[in-house]
Amino acid sequence: MKALAIDSSSNCITFTVRNEDKTVRLALDIGMHQSEQLLPSIEHVLTLASLSASDLEFTALCEGPGSFTGLRLSYAALKALQLANETPIYAVPTLEALAYPFAQWKGAVVPVIDAKKNRFYAAVYRNGKENTPAADATIETIASWLDKEEEILAAGPDAEYFAECLIAACPELKVTTLRSFYIDAGQQLLEIANKMYLEKKAPMQDYDGPVYIRPSEAEEKRAAERDPE
Numbered sequence: 001m002k003a004l005a006i007d008s009s010s011n012c013i014t015f016t017v018r019n020e021d022k023t024v025r026l027a028l029d030i031g032m033h034q035s036e037q038l039l040p041s042i043e044h045v046l047t048l049a050s051l052s053a054s055d056l057e058f059t060a061l062c063e064g065p066g067s068f069t070g071l072r073l074s075y076a077a078l079k080a081l082q083l084a085n086e087t088p089i090y091a092v093p094t095l096e097a098l099a100y101p102f103a104q105w106k107g108a109v110v111p112v113i114d115a116k117k118n119r120f121y122a123a124v125y126r127n128g129k130e131n132t133p134a135a136d137a138t139i140e141t142i143a144s145w146l147d148k149e150e151e152i153l154a155a156g157p158d159a160e161y162f163a164e165c166l167i168a169a170c171p172e173l174k175v176t177t178l179r180s181f182y183i184d185a186g187q188q189l190l191e192i193a194n195k196m197y198l199e200k201k202a203p204m205q206d207y208d209g210p211v212y213i214r215p216s217e218a219e220e221k222r223a224a225e226r227d228p229e
Helices: 030-047 068-085 094-102 139-144 157-171 184-198 217-226
Strands: 001-006 013-019 022-029 058-064 088-093 107-116 119-126 129-137 151-155 174-177
Touching: 001 030, 001 068, 001 184, 013 030, 013 068, 013 184, 022 030, 022 184, 030 068, 058 068, 058 094, 068 088, 088 094, 088 184, 094 107, 094 119, 094 129, 094 151, 094 184, 107 157, 119 139, 129 139, 129 174, 139 157, 151 157, 157 174
Parallel strands: 001 058, 058 088, 107 151, 151 174
Antiparallel strands: 001 013, 013 022, 107 119, 119 129
């Protein structure tokens, strides 16, 4: 495998490159400066992995949900590589990638990203399968998806904060977090995308873009101006 994955769905953007048995990973927690470091970071990790952009068999990214700005950045960067080298791009649902390592968990896996405004992007997976689709939900709604008799695993960059909120709302739920083990989706993006590549599944098309499950703040503002009531 010769591939590059970018996870820009949360505040921390990560770049993961695989060159056969060599893996290089770079994580940048730099907030609004992600765009300035995007292309230099891609070049840096490719160099460390002894690859050039033209060597890549495919690239992968999180399709969403997640950070509006972050998702747009990774799409723009990988589409530039696609245009220059005809490198196929595989887009993987963010929450699917976050849940992927825990398919054997005996209970409910809840991949989560803090969506702000007291809400989370979340889904529920059981036995490696999506049981409740991705949604922009309150902690009370997410709690209603879960059973107090099952072991609940919260996964993703905001798992610890989510677990605190969930336990505060429903103390009877049994929640475990593994944030220190799992921070970003880079490795999982590569594994999922490699399966798609080997199975000759269709890559992302030119007109495809990030998948948002919430209107952006600009869209919400425009809607409020149109309908002040």
